[in-house]
Amino acid sequence: MLSRVAERLYWMARYLERAENNARMIMAFNSLALDMPRETQLSWKGLVAVTGMGALFDQHHQKADERNCVKFLVADGYNSSSIASCIKAARENVRTTRDQVPTDAWEVINELYRYILEHVDQGVGKRARYEFLNEIVGRCQMLNGLLAGCMSHDAGYDFIRVGRNLERADMATRQIEVGALQFLDGWDGTETYGGLLWTSVLRYQSAFQMYRHNVRRKVSGPLVIRFLLQNEPFPRSVLHSLSEVAGALGRLPRNEIPLRTALQAVRHTREGDVDALIRKEDVILFLEKLQLEIGELHDDIAETWFPVYETA
């Protein structure tokens, strides 16, 4: 498989996952915002912080109100991580690898792109927001299903798997971090709304139900963090996602360096002692280290397999 194709499949998967994650996160936060009494000042800006685009947001907006934040996350073209930008980029990556991707999958991403062009205002406005975001998640899932079910599970698919899971792990660590920063007062779940707030962090990753199944204790910061970081069977946990990355890397040729980095990240995630990291500052330090490792892993992947672009 061409190096260029590998790179495009990898980014297609990352962009799709990013769009889907953004959609889930906004839906969860939206539902929380509806529950909270008016006087609690819920900050939509936290969602922007999760995507790592806070500085860009500040350049364009004075006010971090709901409308500006949601528009930034859903529609704004200058934000390369907005849902609209991600789907556009994912489509462009598929368009340039159409010979590799099943035709049905191309049609789904193409329709998704067209759906966003037509309906993006719904995602920004309040009334049909849920419907719009749910549609995005559904179509992303359909696409993942099509790729899993109709595309040969060879090197190309492994690059998709790597991209998707690396993005998922990256996003999950950011969500936990911002949750920890933001919900200082609800840290141990004893404050009035602490449980609700941490529940919404679980919902960012659609993890609430599975958390209930597995943890069977009240919803509190450390338990939620442990679940989202280390619960191996849950497919959106950091540990699970990084293990998937390592598994896919293990099947690729010339994989020594990226595989070593991936296995190291898996080990660090597994061994992180969240109970010992009960102090919020320690948790954040731990998560930031993990994010650095994820970034390093991306660099190793790019250096090993992707084309070298000569700067003119």
Place this chain on the structure above:
Amino acid sequence: MKKNKSIDWKNYDPNDFFDELIAAKGKPRPAATAITDYLGNLGSEEIQARQQAAELAILEMGISFTIYSEGENIDRAWPFDIIPRVISLREWETIEQGLAQRLTALNMFINDIYNDQNIVKDKVIPKYVFANSKNFREQCRGFTPPLGVWAHICGSDLVRDKDGTVYVLEDNLRVPSGVSYMLENRQLTKRVFPELFDNTNILPLDDYTNQLFDMLASISPRPQDHPKIAVLTPGIFNSAYFEHSFLAQRMGAELVEGADLVVGEDDCVYMRTVEGLERVDVIYRRIDDDFLDPEEFRADSTLGVPGLMRAWRNGKVGLANAPGAGVADDKVIYAFVPDMIRYYLDEEPIIPNVPTWMCVNKQDQEYVLEHLDELVVKPANESGGYGMLVGPHSTKKQRAEFARLIKKNPRNYIAQPTLSLSVAPTLCDEGLAPRHLDLRPFVLQGVRTYVTAGGLTRVAMGKGSLVVNSSQGGGSKDTWIVDEEN
């Protein structure tokens, strides 16, 4: 549905033009009766609904072409008219033979002029005809590619005049495009009119990509079962990128850009893969000669592969079409194709050429300058309908400009009579109306010759317009070769 106005064939009037579906007002041609009867029974709302369904399918399937406009590349939906153009199998069989005959002679000609130039020695074609051709490649002299074939893929444009005669208007031997749209148009028609395929014998098209694969495999330098085939594209911004990707996908070939390929010290061509370098046996290149190899052609080309010509001449890689094949794509050389057929094959041409005046001949030039308002003047080396003068639709200023151009560079211009291109019923804003069209069949030549059953029908969508190019607002139709005897 009954109360809706249905298509009224009795009032459809092709005027004086030859209509592909209707022999005379109210009288469909035998091969077209199935479609005209069928459409006649549909309400106009129902027909509109099907046209809309087709347009939606085009967007969903992402059938597009790219145009460059106002400094931007825009991806446009492919324009498609649901009413097919119909040709009877009996007529088609003759055309098919004519196309095969033509490409065979063209390939013999290209091989001859890059080698012994017997056709010049025997005074059938004057040397200036190709010596001054922009597409004659000195780098190809003395070389014979495998099977002696240079133009493996040819798209010839056919037009039909008022009296029903089919002419070859031009041969595209460089990188002819459109075949993917021909295939997609058929997919669309199957979606829109599935009922019609049950009781009409329409020749299938789907085999093209298999035939293309087999032809490409046949020029592999390593005769083995699994040659590695690549489609070389200039990239996403090329107007035919959709087609490049489509063909690669259908053949299971790699879609590569210049930067993906490298020529090794052993003169073999390799592509950069996740496993390292992997050898490529055959390249279906969709890049013009000029950009193919910066070592031998334009040094500033970033689209090509340095050393590719060396690899090809040393027999390490197959290239289709071969570099230099475009020499026969020239509109001056076009005028000599009937002579080539007689010379190389000792046969009479089956499909006639459009009569052509060559401005490089003094007498011809005089005639052309005197009749600019009646003739179509074309530059010898352009494609896509650019740089043309259509006499009857031209202004005095345009004619003066062309007179100047012709006198300045007579070798670069030819002129032809303005043909009354045939028409076919087409859905327009005003309802069903006759629109002019042409036909581009695709011919493959390797060990054997293959002609598509029909081709890409392009339609000029404007009333009275003769411009069929999609880059200039043309549309398209599915083309049916109908066996009405079975």
